[in-house]
Amino acid sequence: MNVSKAVLSLVAALLACASAAPQDQPVPAPPAPQFDLLPVPATLSPAQGKFMIDAGFRAACIGYSEPRLDRALKRFLLRLQERTGIPLTVGPSTTTGRAQLEIRCHGAGERVQSVSADETYTLVVTPDRILLDARAPLGILRGLETLLQLTDLDRGSFHFPAVSIEDRPRFPWRGLMIDVARHWQPVEVIRRNLDAMAAVKMNVLHWHLSEDQGFRIESRKFPRLHGEGSDGLYYTQEQIREVVAHARERGIRVVPEFDMPGHTTAWFVGHPELASAPGPYAVERGWGVFDPCMDPTREEVYAFLDAFLGEIVPLFPDAYWHVGGDEVNGRQWNASARISAFKKRRALKDNEDLQAYFNTRLVSLLTKHGKKAVGWDEILHPGLPKSAVIQSWRGQASLAQAAQQGYAGILSWGYYLDHLRPASFHYLVDPMGQRAAALSEKDRTRILGGEACMWGEYITYENIDSRIWPRAAAVAERLWSHETVRDVDDMYRRLDAVGRDLEALGLHHRSVYPQMMQRMTGTDVPEALKILGDIVEPVKQLARGRMRKYTSLTPMNRLVDAVAPESDRAREFTRRVDLALATAAGLAQQAADLRRWLTLWRDNHPALRLVLQDSFLLGELETLSENVSLLANVGIQALEYLESGRRPPETWSGEQAALLQRADRAQAELLIMIIPGVRKLIAAANQRPTPLSSPGENAASAAQRF
């Protein structure tokens, strides 16, 4: 609502880049007033005035209440205190008088939160009071997050702008999957990520607890599971209960995943008798798809799983249980004469049939223990009970296919955070898009939502937050807000605000970057390193694994591990280049800033070299840094051609094409993200003096090919 915020952000961006000459910054016209809410609510009507926040602020539950609501209100007040620095009365109020924030909940929620739980709320802020109203506690939790996001300040005070909001989610299943098996994630990482999920109204933690690389939960019945399969890095049952309770407090369901029959090496370290080939087995250190697989032909395996479920199921009250089911390569099955004989005997024509047999047995065990199954899309096969939920990861088609066959489904294709694609990519993937768009009305209701997935090969407990946030918030909005909410620029504006909020909430996604750079140098972060780090991104999708041999013991302490998955600075540069190339006025407006940025990048290399040569973690950046300098220099030349209206000589154009090709390859597993902008400048310069109608050639670069 603060009309000057966007101005300030722009000024800040400019100043950060050219602090030596702030006096000649252009001041853009202030945009229309806007809210920083993410996800965007279903309906919002701004009103006149604002509610001032001061030390006298009081809040009270005036309708139905329960301890969970009282605690939520207390957390709200503490966070409001942190957002303003104003000491608020958080404990039982010692004052008299009516509360200005009235929380009216109409009744209790479900004892165990279901997928169809009511999250609706209305929030009305007027200059002298605030009413938050909901049928059930979940709606109150969601509304309190909205109210916090409304906190603003201006030249008068901290305040909430007057507004009227009616809100409910578009999809009921809005999840985040965290793989804690490939790299261990301590319980505080899970706890703070639950806090972040709640802040953007996500409601399912899908907890990937077992893998070839680790079995991450204590089993008292089978202590060799975690005892030999986890390197000592597992959650105690007490910690599991704590996390589940922490999630429930925030209106988040917890769906555990025990991936099987593949991805199960860690089970076999202590229990080789479950495998399809004799052991011994060791905890897997590498990444990929491995052969070890449960033996679907032996009754002892089902007896074991029955007993295991009997112990572990009570820890997870949710109705759903994730069975995994992905990436069974079948090698152990093919190699076993006994298993081949079993297939023949049962008329199972291939390994898919064999896995279907396993799944049928497994799902019936789950039914016995009161759970419905979720599985990756490989589990979709004839005979799968209709209560199962399909999680599509190999494409959107399987989601539509499952819905047509009568299965509920959630989308994860397009939401793989570990691919390190930009928020804009994830944002525009819609569970109802592609083949789902053609579904019947009835089939459409089976699409429950989606889950962002954080796979664990290239993350550690240090940098995981920065791989999840703020990009997961773009997925959160896709799953909560109306499908027509698709303005990418506006999303980025709000994502930036959410990013700040989450760091204040205790997430580390921003602070890890300077901290890790500091460690690489052993000093305060040299500005030159930050200048480079700000405009590079890690390679995308699965490229990293092809560049060097990684295992779970490889240190993740290089620049590629520190920088954000998405460069805000480079995105802004590209945007400015587009403005400069769109019209002659745009060029006149942007040229000075573009030149200042390019000069900064061009001149950074000599200073950075001094830094790089003293740390074994930084030496690999030399070529990258030099390429940035060369690219920036070419960008400046292109800008000069554009401004002068002269056409560059053929030789120049050829040289630049060669440079672009050279620089547009990953170095130190990093991509230079100013390349698309520089490429556009060069293309435009080459086209001159033709009119400036096109934003330049859009040749795909490595920095764009994802």
Place this chain on the structure above:
Amino acid sequence: MNVSKAVLSLVAALLACASAAPQDQPVPAPPAPQFDLLPVPATLSPAQGKFMIDAGFRAACIGYSEPRLDRALKRFLLRLQERTGIPLTVGPSTTTGRAQLEIRCHGAGERVQSVSADETYTLVVTPDRILLDARAPLGILRGLETLLQLTDLDRGSFHFPAVSIEDRPRFPWRGLMIDVARHWQPVEVIRRNLDAMAAVKMNVLHWHLSEDQGFRIESRKFPRLHGEGSDGLYYTQEQIREVVAHARERGIRVVPEFDMPGHTTAWFVGHPELASAPGPYAVERGWGVFDPCMDPTREEVYAFLDAFLGEIVPLFPDAYWHVGGDEVNGRQWNASARISAFKKRRALKDNEDLQAYFNTRLVSLLTKHGKKAVGWDEILHPGLPKSAVIQSWRGQASLAQAAQQGYAGILSWGYYLDHLRPASFHYLVDPMGQRAAALSEKDRTRILGGEACMWGEYITYENIDSRIWPRAAAVAERLWSHETVRDVDDMYRRLDAVGRDLEALGLHHRSVYPQMMQRMTGTDVPEALKILGDIVEPVKQLARGRMRKYTSLTPMNRLVDAVAPESDRAREFTRRVDLALATAAGLAQQAADLRRWLTLWRDNHPALRLVLQDSFLLGELETLSENVSLLANVGIQALEYLESGRRPPETWSGEQAALLQRADRAQAELLIMIIPGVRKLIAAANQRPTPLSSPGENAASAAQRF
């Protein structure tokens, strides 16, 4: 040991200030190799080579062991992992082979750590192994901190430099007092400050638990104490036990303070019968010395204290108990006819005698409960048992006086962190200085050490770390290292490294600054605001309380609360000015950098104004920012006169004196710390063309008067 670190720091500083033109930075000559250890060990001999740290690093206790040592080793490995990003085997090792780090402890320590506990250790690092040897666990704890501080990196690896260290403390009592009563400090604040204390080898947490403004500990016997005297902000007994255990794990004693008979308003809210005047009482919100005071004449008061001690003493195993005893204004006593009659009856000639009577009774209760007393220097009076320890806060004289009278003492005068004086000030205050220097050998042994004091009027749980650290580390070194270790520049160099380490350890002293600035703007921190914030400091000593009315409910969310107590940037500027004015070569060397900095400051105001006008928390900075701009402009002019050798006209000199006088007053409770440097430049310009032998007039400014 990394010879290039100092170079990097300098480069970083320069770049941070003038990032647009990094290519023309001067590269200072590399200094001699040096260690970043703080406190400096008793003896250190560098050796050849280094011990490389990799994922194969193993450590083991090979001598006496106890769970505390195992846990300390585990923490050490986790921190080493965080310092390097190298995944280390932290759990029970699954590998065979000998550990490279051998920890040899010769025997158990004391069940309750005493003031004379043995903290000696030797640490020998060679290229292929490390031996840490100590007679008792405390020495191992200290040595592990030293080893962590030795961690370094260069172009080859992370490593420990080969070295041989024998170390022991100069003083046995090296404390930090934290006032959690005036502003509440949650238990995690205490916990992380204990971690920081251990990192710089401090060994006493003096926990100021009761005050006029709050009674901060749960009493089950007298639940109205915390129930009515704390606004709900108190430590449960379970939390107290946790903190005491956390401290013991780190070799830190915990001495609780229940200040009496004054500073006791919060007791009286629930128990007015303890006071010297009838109630009712309310929790005090203001700061200062207040009238409410325990009634020393009534037996019921001693019976109450006896019962209270009976309950609370078992929570604190330490031999000492702090009785406070400071600042009794006597008004309630004077106003009571009954108390006057008591004094007359007992031949107590004044209130000091009456307080002595109270103390005698109190100390005998403590003796009954197995505790020795510590008190502020007001408790020193005839008849005080010789087992008592005097804590000198009103000057160093009382420490010497107490020692001469046979009392042990600790120094806190000169170590008041809440006065926000520079680290260099605290660093040079020596418990054996001033009158103590003249003590006999025997009397000198009674001086046990000292305590840095963090009083709570102007801190919150947000910024307390930044008010304690890193300055408390300068006190830690004074109390641990040899008295001849007094090189202020070297201390600052190492303090900077410690500051980084502590932030990585979980302290917030650095991160709070950008976080609070972000809150003031509602955006990412504008560079212009940081440029100002980097060169101002809060007003010193008790000045703040004279500038506006503060209470415990006043928001502490302004720039004065966010900026560091000491401006590193301004200190560096002054140092460069001194170099420039020392010789003609110095001027030639420094002029370009000085001009660049001054230009940055001069030109900052227009950009900053845009930021200031949009936030009610920033508007107050307008004059301050303008003055910085004017001062910097004058600095540039002075530099021009100096370089040209021309003498400025009389009018110029007069104008500048007026400006300096105007700017050298607190604005928004902040001081401009570039004033001393600018003043020197002006003075030197006025003196031209006389030779450059003097570093200029040293007229005291507000920025220096503390």
